[in-house]
Amino acid sequence: METNLVIEGFKFMGLGMGTVFLFLIILIVMMNFMSTIVNKFFPEPQPNETTRANTQNKNKKVVAAVTAAIKHHRS
Amino acid sequence: MKLFVLKLLALLFISFGTLHASAAPVSAESMSAHQEETYQTKPFSEMVGGFLKSTGVNAILNPDPNEVGAHGEEMSDFHKSWGRVLMILVTFLLFYLAIKKGFEPLLLLPIAFGGLLANIPVANIAGAHGFLGVIYNMGLSNEMFPILIFMGVGAMTDFGPLLSNPKTALLGGAAQFGIFGTLVGAVALSQMGFVDFTLQQASAISIIGGADGPTSIFIATKLAPELLGAIAVASYSYMAMVPIIQPPIMKALTTDAERKIKMTTLRHVSRLEKLVFPVMVLVLAIAVLPASTPLIGAFMFGNFLKESGVVERLNDTLQNALINTVTIFLGLGVGSKLAANEFLVPDTMFIMALGIVAFSVGTASGVIMAKIMNLFPGHKVNPLIGSAGVSAVPMAARVSNKVGMEYDRTNMLLMHAMGPNVAGVIGSAVAAGVLISLFQ
Missing domain, CATH: 1.20.5 (Single alpha-helices involved in coiled-coils or other helix-helix interfaces)
Structure with a gap:
């Protein structure tokens, strides 16, 4: 059977956008967490x-x- | 003279006759005898005729049937003759765009000049032993230069605006839709039989939508080096055209009220936060997607040196001397891929077309993402900063600011737009990592 490239393309899109968003959402959570910690325990004078x-x-x-x-x- | 040759022949005869003679001196001697014979005195008229045959004019009018391309491939007569002239004219057009129109001159000029040099007949500057070929093999075929550029860009980037409003990172993610949307578009085109792009080539083309020059070059050299010239030229010329491409899309997708949304002032970000951030991103990249760490690692290295505040000299070198030097080499190396036989192919046209689609889709999805975010409670986001999610630092952020000011002079969006802008760089590096990991 001939592989349908368009379907492959959509698979790439799903995986790619999924990873990008997963990465950035984790990053947002980590940024918020890190900022809280830093500002609570190591505040700048x-x-x-x-x-x-x-x-x-x-x-x-x-x-x-x-x-x-x-x-x-x-x- | 004659005596010498005769002596040599006699020596040869003896050595052939001797059973114990080794083979090496034989070939050496026959070589030197051969060299003696090839140079014959010629009448002056013949010398002039021979010289005329070696001119560029002759090379273009009568293409040499034995000539091969920079990588030993066959070339058609068109690519050897008028194709070269046409490409030289194209590089003149690029000069014009870079100098007169200010299209990313820092890269477009070296690229265009490299293209000019690569299209010179006879000299074969882009070949494996020409200096452009040497530069290409030195740092482009092994993806070194884009990585070095990324270090410099890291040292120039300030993550402060992103840290003070983390959720704008989502806008930088949404804009990567331009990459994958174009990927589907490119494979759809080849499915319909217009072009013949493999999945690798389609991925390399679609990364133009990330609006990130070094990432595009990195991916192109890895997945489809034969398309590098067209992809780099498309990528940099569209990045330069961001102020022309983006505003109509931004205006079409937003209402007047949305464009006037004022965002809350950014809070102050402490030095420690900025110092922890690069390490944090890198740790996350290691955990989620190690394939993206060459790009993200180099980026964060540059940023870490900057934020550490103790290696001002290194930081200064990364931001200036190193990035400038590498830019010259990168430009010339990419330019070597503008040789007529590699650039004057139908694929280039499709790459140019797909590139602009990638840019537009990326811009549009950033804006739409901002509108989606406004549906949720919390501080409102001005959708105009969504377009800055395509990397193109800092051009895209400036465009957001400019469009915002058109509708409300007091609305300063620049710093707000820098958040999605730098998140876009991370986002496209992640997208690049996904593409690399898929083809491993």
Whole structure:
């Protein structure tokens, strides 16, 4: 009997997509698990609040300036 | 002169006559006598005539019936003559695309120039002893260069966006549908009798849908080296055309409201997470699919060096010097496969056509996957980042960002799209591993 290549192709597809998704789903579970563990037991030292707020303010200012510049450029 | 030859002949006669003479000196002496005889003084006119016969113009106008291809195969007269001229014109077109249109010039230029050199008659640069042939045998036929490129790409990749939103990895998986969808398409075409692709060849072609140059080259050299030139050219030229191919598909599959979805800000990812990640992926690959570990292992090696933060020099070499050097060799080596007798075949046309189908299907399935994910509770995903699931780092992510900005200027999707983008690289490496394992 002649082998039906199209059916072979679909078999490849099933196996291939199955493996890709299996791999990535396990990876997602592992990533979530790993992140939980790392953040619980080995948290990074947080920069103190005031500097953070400062940089955020600065960022906002930068964003505002950039947006204004873009608007000006486009008008 | 005559005396010398006579002496040699006498010596030969004696040695033939002597029973104890060994065979080796005989052949050596007869050789030297032969060499003495072949060079005869010729009149100048004959010399000029002989020289004219060795010119490129003559080689193209009167193809040499005894000439064989780079691998000793028969060539038709067309491939020896006007086919070469045509291919040289094709490489000029590639030059134009690379320089003027900016189509992945880093690879397309070396590939095109390699193609130009490979189509030179007489010189046989792509043959086993020409320098292109040497480069090909040095690093392409044994799949070395794509692996080295993967190390460099690993060192350039930041998995932060993926780690802060892991579920976007599914988008990178869905886009691999482009690979397997095209595989079915390619075998269907050969079933219907349009072309004659084997399953190996069909698999090598379909990997173009992974939109990952090194993976395509890796698989092509492993499964169908005869199609390497066409597959590499298709792969890189479509990667360059991502900004043209993807947006219409993305817009057709999404509604206006979906395109304006704002995604939650990415959380900060700690250094330790980034350091553990490459090892984790590799361990998973070892457990699930060892056939994919050459690609994933090299990729994660590069990334691990980068994230370790203690080998800045090695990291710098991987990202710059090594990847640049290998890119030159890879390009020239692939270019050697643009010889007329290997490229100017009907298969090439089908590969080009199937390649674009692979790209489009991959893009579409990424977008559709994002829409499916939105049916479930949880943070909504903007479907525009689904298209970034085809690897093409970082071009595909930039396209998502650009299309998103067209509808809402404040909607920055770039970092969100990098997640599926790098997951796409892992996804296509896994898909490649599956294909390899199926043919072992």
